[in-house]
Amino acid sequence: MKNNINNAIKIILFSISLLVIFYYISMWGANYFHSNMMNMNSSVNNKTISSNELIYGQNIEAIDEKKQEIVNLKEGDNYTIEIVKVKKMIGNKEVEMLSYNGSIPGPIIKTKVGTKAKITIVNKVSDLETTLHSHGLRLSDMFDGVVKDMMGKQDPIKYGDSFTYELSFPDEGVFWYHPHLREDIQQELGLYGNYIVEPIGEETRNFVNREGPIILDDILLNGNKVKPFYKDFTNYVLMGRFGNTMFINGSSDYEFNMKSGEVVRAYVTNTANTRVFNLKIPGIKMKLIGSDIGKYEEESFIDNLIISPGERYIVDLYSPKSGIFEILNSTPDEDITLGKINVSSEKVEISFKDKFETLNINEVVKKDIENYRQYFSKEVDKNLALELGNVGKKGGIDESDMGMMGGHMIGDNEEIEWEDNMPMMNKESTSLNYEWKIIDEDTKKENMDINWQFKKGDIVKIRIENKKDGAHPMQHPFHLHGQRFLVLERNGEKQTNLVWKDTVLIKTGENIEILADMSNPGEWMAHCHISEHLFSGMMMHFSVK
Incomplete structure (x- = not known):
């Protein structure tokens, strides 16, 4: 009996020793990684000492924020939106931000399916170069708001200049508008607003007392x-x-x-x-x-x-x-x-x-989708993977350093990162030392080296895998410009209640299959809609002829 007790005590002490050793190894790993991050940040700071903080409109006085407008956009209208600097009250703090027509969010623009109209953007903020992207609209690529540096067709709208966008609204739904140039800054500072596109006809009446945005x-x-x-x-x-x-x-x-x-x-x-x-x-x-x-x-x-x-x-x-x-x-x-x-x-x-x-x-929706059901079981046409690559691409730590952490000290493989639980590490990471990637699994091309070619009317099945074994696995919202798609499967599970999408959340480790309706000709891009990931390279190109 005494020997059994002694053996049990030895086992307990041995287990405690292992836990202590594991703790100190973990702490060493975290300190090692953080030290490397600091060294990398010093390297970045040395290389970018000429990069000053970017502040828009320093010589322009901000106006008081205005009440949000509701605009009914009719066929042939040309509605003007001015980008202006505003003083916005956030709690008891007065914060200088950017706005469309003086309000954050910008005007609610309501219209009907089939409408064709124009929106003129006037840039009244110094040092700002911008565009307007009408997110989700299947319009002409000439007015998609993507700049030429991203293989788009527009020059930036500079301070004092204006640009008129010709918009078409072929689809019912809720859409939004925002810049497509340094949106990591401009969107954060308040440049966004909604389009509400309503169907035509009494049979489509919404049986609600009121409606509005959240x-x-x-x-x-x-x-x-x-x-x-x-x-x-x-x-x-x-x-x-x-x-x-x-x-x-x-x-x-x-x-x-x-x-x-x-x-x-x-x-x-x-x-x-x-x-x-x-x-x-x-x-x-x-x-x-x-x-x-x-x-x-x-x-x-x-x-x-x-x-x-x-x-x-x-x-x-x-x-x-x-x-x-x-x-x-x-x-x-x-x-x-x-x-x-x-x-x-x-x-x-x-x-x-x-x-x-x-x-x-919704029989009208089911009838529309029924036209595409014959393609649901087709073979996958394209395969994409999403992951973090080229860590320390301009100095500092490399992927082997990340690998020593097993990936899991950086991202704990939750399906969704709900909050920034590594604020110092996240702040230190920049587009100079990190590159997020979209990878064509068939050609091994990455990001803007991907240039898919389609013909108008092609129905394309795309499989997208969000890698879970990389340095920092996390969710990615994937956005396809100029087209619409159906989400057919998630991790092999068929989706039974379908809706047309242009943006889809792909959780950590998730595989999805989408069916894209390539019906809108033009030069287009697809990208992660985390603004900082987009700016660090996570975008690709495709064309529809």
């Missing part, structure tokens, strides 16, 4: 200033720039008022640089209606909504009772209050409760 965003502040940006490189490249203040519709303390029994349609857009939101509103019923480009085949009730940068969703909200209901960003670690919905005891005059409680089948 635009999700965040911003990284240091006191009453936005944390610095740089002219020659972008920082926060490893994980993207997470903000420390979150917004709904430009407000850090958002409130929305409803009447009891009211049904409200929300057009939800994520305009953040990198943050994925998980939207929850306990006590409010939510019904999923549509996504980027129109409606789902079938409506469904949901408890939460995961939305990545660039994505949009259409959700109906209904509250059968009065009260105050928090709008949450719900992550595995915490629930963060983004705003609240105040539902009064006053009854709405006309209630669409019965319509809300009915889950509709």
Whole structure:
């Protein structure tokens, strides 16, 4: 009996010793990696000593932020948007930012399917060069807002200049507009807004009492200033720039008022640089209606909504009772209050409760998708992989150093990185020493060396693998310009309720298959919609003849 006790004590002491040894090895590894990161940062700073902090409009006085406009864009209209510097109140802080027509977000532009109109952008901010990208619109590539340096067709709009975009709206849905030149800076500073494109005809009427946007965003502040940006490189490249203040519709303390029994349609857009939101509103019923480009085949009730940068969703909200209901960003670690919905005891005059409680089948959408069902089982045409490559590409640590950490001390292989849990390391990472990659698995070409060629009308199945064994595996929102696609499979599981998309969240380690409708001729790009990843190289080119 005594020997058994002694043996048990020895086993316990041996186990404790192993744990202590493992702890110190782990601490050494973390310190070794951090030391190398610091050395790399010093190397970068030495190489970029001529790179000054980039501040737009230093010699221009900011105006007070204005109320957001709602614009009904009709056939043949030419609507003017001026880019101006504004003073925005964020809590009790006055922060200088950029805006479209004086508001953050910019004007809500509503129109009908089939409309053709123009938008003229006037740049009134010194040192700013910009463009306008109408995200999700299947328009002419001449007006896609991609600059020539990215194999696009536009010169930047310089200070004092203007450019007129000819827009077409062939699809129903919720779309958005933003710059496509240093959007890691310009989008972060407030340059974004929504298009709402409605179908034509009484049969498509929305049985809701009201509708409006829920635009999700965040911003990284240091006191009453936005944390610095740089002219020659972008920082926060490893994980993207997470903000420390979150917004709904430009407000850090958002409130929305409803009447009891009211049904409200929300057009939800994520305009953040990198943050994925998980939207929850306990006590409010939510019904999923549509996504980027129109409606789902079938409506469904949901408890939460995961939305990545660039994505949009259409959700109906209904509250059968009065009260105050928090709008949450719900992550595995915490629930963060983004705003609240105040539902009064006053009854709405006309209630669409019965319509809300009915889950509709959208026959028009199903009929459209049916035309493509014959291609669902075709062989994969193209194979892409997403991963971090060329770490320390201009000095500092290399991939072998990352490998010593096994990848997992850098990214713990969660499906989604909800928050910046390595702020120092992330801040130190720049586009000078990190390169994110899109890899053509068939040709081994990478990023802008990829130049796919298609013919108008090609139906292309693309398999995309988000590698989980790299130095820093994480999620990527993948955006295809000028076309639309269906998500057919996720990790081999067939998707049964389809909707047309232009942006899709690909989680860490996930494989997806999409079916792209290459029906819009032009020169186009595809890229990760984490702004810092895009600027560090994560983009590719394709053409449709």
